[in-house]
Amino acid sequence: MTENAVFSQNKVLTIDTMNPKVKNVEYAVRGPIVQRAVQIEKELREGVKKPFTEVIKANIGDAHAMGQQPITFFRQVLALCSYPELLKDNMFPEDAKSRARRILQACGGSSLGAYSASQGIDCVRQDVARYIERRDGGVPCDPDNVYLTTGASDGIVTMLKLLVCGEGASKTGVMISIPQYPLYSAALAELGAVQVNYYLNEEKCWSMDLSELERSLAEARKHCNPKVLCIINPGNPTGQVQSRQCIEDVIRFAAKEHLFLMADEVYQDNVYAEGCQFHSFKKVLFELGPQYSNTVELASFHSTSKCYMGECGFRGGYMEVINMDPEVKDQLTKLVSVRLCPPVPGQALMDLVVNSPQPGEPSYTTFMKERTATLRLLAEKAKLTEEILNTVPGITCNPVQGAMYSFPNISLPQKAIKEAKALGQAPDMFYCMKMLEETGICLVPGSGFGQKDGTYHFRMTILPPTDKLKILLAKVKEFHQKFTQQYS
Amino acid sequence: MTENAVFSQNKVLTIDTMNPKVKNVEYAVRGPIVQRAVQIEKELREGVKKPFTEVIKANIGDAHAMGQQPITFFRQVLALCSYPELLKDNMFPEDAKSRARRILQACGGSSLGAYSASQGIDCVRQDVARYIERRDGGVPCDPDNVYLTTGASDGIVTMLKLLVCGEGASKTGVMISIPQYPLYSAALAELGAVQVNYYLNEEKCWSMDLSELERSLAEARKHCNPKVLCIINPGNPTGQVQSRQCIEDVIRFAAKEHLFLMADEVYQDNVYAEGCQFHSFKKVLFELGPQYSNTVELASFHSTSKCYMGECGFRGGYMEVINMDPEVKDQLTKLVSVRLCPPVPGQALMDLVVNSPQPGEPSYTTFMKERTATLRLLAEKAKLTEEILNTVPGITCNPVQGAMYSFPNISLPQKAIKEAKALGQAPDMFYCMKMLEETGICLVPGSGFGQKDGTYHFRMTILPPTDKLKILLAKVKEFHQKFTQQYS
Ligand SMILES: Cc1ncc(COP(=O)(O)O)c(C=O)c1O
Numbered sequence: 001m002t003e004n005a006v007f008s009q010n011k012v013l014t015i016d017t018m019n020p021k022v023k024n025v026e027y028a029v030r031g032p033i034v035q036r037a038v039q040i041e042k043e044l045r046e047g048v049k050k051p052f053t054e055v056i057k058a059n060i061g062d063a064h065a066m067g068q069q070p071i072t073f074f075r076q077v078l079a080l081c082s083y084p085e086l087l088k089d090n091m092f093p094e095d096a097k098s099r100a101r102r103i104l105q106a107c108g109g110s111s112l113g114a115y116s117a118s119q120g121i122d123c124v125r126q127d128v129a130r131y132i133e134r135r136d137g138g139v140p141c142d143p144d145n146v147y148l149t150t151g152a153s154d155g156i157v158t159m160l161k162l163l164v165c166g167e168g169a170s171k172t173g174v175m176i177s178i179p180q181y182p183l184y185s186a187a188l189a190e191l192g193a194v195q196v197n198y199y200l201n202e203e204k205c206w207s208m209d210l211s212e213l214e215r216s217l218a219e220a221r222k223h224c225n226p227k228v229l230c231i232i233n234p235g236n237p238t239g240q241v242q243s244r245q246c247i248e249d250v251i252r253f254a255a256k257e258h259l260f261l262m263a264d265e266v267y268q269d270n271v272y273a274e275g276c277q278f279h280s281f282k283k284v285l286f287e288l289g290p291q292y293s294n295t296v297e298l299a300s301f302h303s304t305s306k307c308y309m310g311e312c313g314f315r316g317g318y319m320e321v322i323n324m325d326p327e328v329k330d331q332l333t334k335l336v337s338v339r340l341c342p343p344v345p346g347q348a349l350m351d352l353v354v355n356s357p358q359p360g361e362p363s364y365t366t367f368m369k370e371r372t373a374t375l376r377l378l379a380e381k382a383k384l385t386e387e388i389l390n391t392v393p394g395i396t397c398n399p400v401q402g403a404m405y406s407f408p409n410i411s412l413p414q415k416a417i418k419e420a421k422a423l424g425q426a427p428d429m430f431y432c433m434k435m436l437e438e439t440g441i442c443l444v445p446g447s448g449f450g451q452k453d454g455t456y457h458f459r460m461t462i463l464p465p466t467d468k469l470k471i472l473l474a475k476v477k478e479f480h481q482k483f484t485q486q487y488s
Numbered sequence: 489m490t491e492n493a494v495f496s497q498n499k500v501l502t503i504d505t506m507n508p509k510v511k512n513v514e515y516a517v518r519g520p521i522v523q524r525a526v527q528i529e530k531e532l533r534e535g536v537k538k539p540f541t542e543v544i545k546a547n548i549g550d551a552h553a554m555g556q557q558p559i560t561f562f563r564q565v566l567a568l569c570s571y572p573e574l575l576k577d578n579m580f581p582e583d584a585k586s587r588a589r590r591i592l593q594a595c596g597g598s599s600l601g602a603y604s605a606s607q608g609i610d611c612v613r614q615d616v617a618r619y620i621e622r623r624d625g626g627v628p629c630d631p632d633n634v635y636l637t638t639g640a641s642d643g644i645v646t647m648l649k650l651l652v653c654g655e656g657a658s659k660t661g662v663m664i665s666i667p668q669y670p671l672y673s674a675a676l677a678e679l680g681a682v683q684v685n686y687y688l689n690e691e692k693c694w695s696m697d698l699s700e701l702e703r704s705l706a707e708a709r710k711h712c713n714p715k716v717l718c719i720i721n722p723g724n725p726t727g728q729v730q731s732r733q734c735i736e737d738v739i740r741f742a743a744k745e746h747l748f749l750m751a752d753e754v755y756q757d758n759v760y761a762e763g764c765q766f767h768s769f770k771k772v773l774f775e776l777g778p779q780y781s782n783t784v785e786l787a788s789f790h791s792t793s794k795c796y797m798g799e800c801g802f803r804g805g806y807m808e809v810i811n812m813d814p815e816v817k818d819q820l821t822k823l824v825s826v827r828l829c830p831p832v833p834g835q836a837l838m839d840l841v842v843n844s845p846q847p848g849e850p851s852y853t854t855f856m857k858e859r860t861a862t863l864r865l866l867a868e869k870a871k872l873t874e875e876i877l878n879t880v881p882g883i884t885c886n887p888v889q890g891a892m893y894s895f896p897n898i899s900l901p902q903k904a905i906k907e908a909k910a911l912g913q914a915p916d917m918f919y920c921m922k923m924l925e926e927t928g929i930c931l932v933p934g935s936g937f938g939q940k941d942g943t944y945h946f947r948m949t950i951l952p953p954t955d956k957l958k959i960l961l962a963k964v965k966e967f968h969q970k971f972t973q974q975y976s
């Protein structure tokens with residue numbers, strides 16, 4: 001101990017001398033529970049006996065890891081771009097080849113291995129712009145407002161970097177939903193911004209209440225300078241799809257209160273519930289008329305990681321900025337140039353997503369079949385998850401209207417809460433950790449996303465294959481009943 | 489004007505309200521001169537008449553963009569990994585297939601589309617560790633100390649993030665060479681750290697002088713807390729290869745002065761000059777004995793972007809951390825988890841670089857032929873560049889011992905300097921801008937990298953194909969003579 005202490009004192013970089021902002025960062029989706037899951041997997045491989053034979057990971061929105069198959073067309077084009085010799089072969093459909101040729105032509109030296117422009121390959125940004133226009137019923141999109149990114153994560157952090165400044169009472173406040181995707185709280189901690197919480201309404205299926213936004217903002221104005229309002233729609237971890245009315249209210253609120261809007265729309269194709277529909281913030285903004293569409297500043301984010309693609313590993317994404325001050329845009333362009341460029345294979349993939357096979361092209365039928373099947377299966381699993389969880393006494397689960405997660409409310413016995421607190425653990429962390437040790441199921445406790453004081457949740461993805469999902473849900477049910485009994 | 493001013497005042501995010509640290513960022517490699525080059529290219533396409541027919545870009549170390557061909561084996565494996573159906577085909581060599589299978593097995597769901605562990609895929613980190621051990625003559629490397637990154641840029645910025653903190657006189661100072669690769673100054677500006685300059689010795693072929701390090705450190709200690717010493721070897725923009733003695737001196741200096749070392753070794757295979765050899769900081773550190781190897785903290789960086797690969801677009805890279813405090817390492821692991829993971833295709837590529845075809849494997853001969861040819865060509869072009877530049881009166885060029893750049897000293901007539909200053913431009917920016925407008929050649933002015941006051945340089949890559957490089961050098965020569973005459 002003493003030796004260690006001396007040794008550590010000798011270091012330049014220690015826990016005491018390091019950047020304290022980094023110390024404040026938390027990221028639950030890959031936190032202690034996931035680290036323990038990795039350990040348990042190792043123990044299982046080494047033959048350690050457990051009450052289960054495999055760890056089932058329902059902690060992260062990683063579709064391919066859960067067995068979802070990639071879209072054939074996308075991978076064919078990526079293979080062609082990686083090794084253009086294949087263009088000479090007859091094994092690939094013509095539309096895959098022509099897409100690959102088009103992408104390669106737009107790359108320096110016709111190679112995925114060249115740096116692209118920092119903002120992203122020109123023709124990809126043009127394709128993104130056309131995609132946005134189609135999606136939004138013709139609302140115009142200028143490719144100059146599109147920035148390709150290293151996953152949506154990169155875009156979100158970059159925008160926050162531009163926005164956050166000041167000290168003390170003039171420090172930038174950033175409004176985020178609670179529960180939230182912890183990238184936001186982590187980025188705010190790192191940047192030293194003030195995290196301003198607004199609570200989603202669990203009783204009304206995790207919708208946004210205007211009165212809650214007003215409360216949160218008024219509160220924040222007492223001690224910081226709130227400038228930004230972040231929305232995730234469809235929601236992670238909460239799986240709601242915001243109504244058009246709600247989005248309209250939020251935009252009016254932002255306009256009135258002079259807030260910069262950040263709309264995280266990475267789940268834009270993941271809408272399952274009847275009566276629900278995805279409305280982009282951009283489209284609603286323009287429908288509100290020039291008074292809004294000419295003034296409200298908006299950045300919206302998309303990604304190759306979610307929807308029917310699930311291509312997380314490629315780190316593709318884009319953001320669109322609207323009504324951004326031209327001088328600031330120059331600064332943004334400069335800032336992204338420091339990292340040189342987003343990964344070019346990810347840019348190519350993003351291009352395929354926004355420029356997928358069209359009717360009449362040889363790959364169209366297969367593409368549509370694969371896309372539809374994936375989305376249908378996700379819809380089924382969303383329903384299944386909600387239904388089974390709601391059969392468990394003490395678990396209440398809102399409909400999974402969209403995205404890839406359920407975020408059920410769990411009632412925990414007083415005794416369990418006390419024991420957890422004695423251990424210095426959040427009660428739902430205690431619960432999830434016990435579940436992991438006893439069943440091999442890896443979930444993320446609600447405390448990792450934020451929740452109303454005194455309520456407890458876990459986040460579970462709907463991604464495991466249906467048969468595994470059923471086993472998982474049955475195990476969760478059994479565990480919850482046992483746990484409740486044990487601590488009653 | 490007035491209207492615009494009002495409009496801009498109405499915005500949330502303006503040049504006045506944005507993060508001032510971002511405003512301070514500069515990045516010359518993609519700065520105004522490159523933006524003008526892109527514009528000129530567009531003008532040429534639109535038929536605007538110019539005294540040249542194409543822009544030759546010698547501003548960025550982007551080998552594929554300059555026509556360098558990718559390594560066949562690497563691209564075969566990447567194609568196989570992207571579209572595993574190809575594994576059934578007979579067109580690929582067996583070793584490419586087995587490499588692809590091994591990488592896919594290490595991916596979630598056997599797909600490049602799954603997120604990897606945030607630190608990088610386990611088996612890739614193991615391969616990196618074995619590569620480092622071979623490179624360094626058996627010095628042990630623990631895969632737990634290896635972090636895969638999104639290009640070396642990402643690793644460098646991440647390490648700086650951990651290290652930089654404090655305010656006023658206790659603000660972290662980071663020593664960087666002048667001239668430097670502007671990623672460093674940009675990252676320091678963004679983090680609000682103090683940039684502490686030490687000058688490379690141009691007279692001694694851009695070597696590092698101990699006395700200069702001492703001067704720089706003593707100076708810095710008067711106003712900040714210098715904690716970090718960054719070295720780029722082989723050097724960018726200066727093309728020097730540090731001697732073993734020099735590296736030893738630097739390590740002893742860091743140990744004595746309690747500095748954290750960051751060694752940017754992305755050009756480790758790019759050594760051309762006779763008598764020069766690449767020595768990794770890690771190896772020299774261990775050769776100095778346990779007194780050093782057990783205490784000096786070191787992070788070193790590598791990338792898929794340079795060397796014989798030139799695969800910039802894939803954004804692959806790794807860093808190795810040595811003697812890092814275990815608690816800080818946990819913080820580092822947490823920090824990288826926020827961005828989820830480096831691009832998986834880039835990780836796969838990094839794996840191939842550190843685990844290339846071996847003697848006896850079917851792809852070995854071709855691989856070696858391609859690798860050797862690329863490096864030999866670079867060596868020839870390094871020599872050619874140095875020789876031709878030194879024939880120009882008023883241009884003095886150190887040998888390009890390694891990396892991919894020459895950084896010649898240019899003497900500028902007083903009249904030109906005066907005219908530049910009247911325009912508020914750095915004189916070498918004025919010079920390079922004129923060269924671009926008159927010849928179509930895109931170079932980066934020395935002021936973008938830093939240089940001794942009153943000296944002027946430009947950075948020119950050695951990457952254009954030999955015939956183009958010759959034309960380029962002839963044009964530079966002609967331009968310099970004309971420019972000198974014009975302003976004399
Ligand atoms: C709401 C939300 N935003 C952003 C991201 C980041 O995704 P990526 O960086 O892979 O695009 C995620 C990932 O799960 C997410 O759920």
Ligand SMILES: Cc1ncc(COP(=O)(O)O)c(C=O)c1O
Nearest residue numbers: 549639640641669720724791793
């Ligand atoms: C010295 C040095 N370090 C780091 C980098 C970053 O390279 P990358 O992020 O592509 O790996 C470069 C790129 O030119 C460089 O020259």
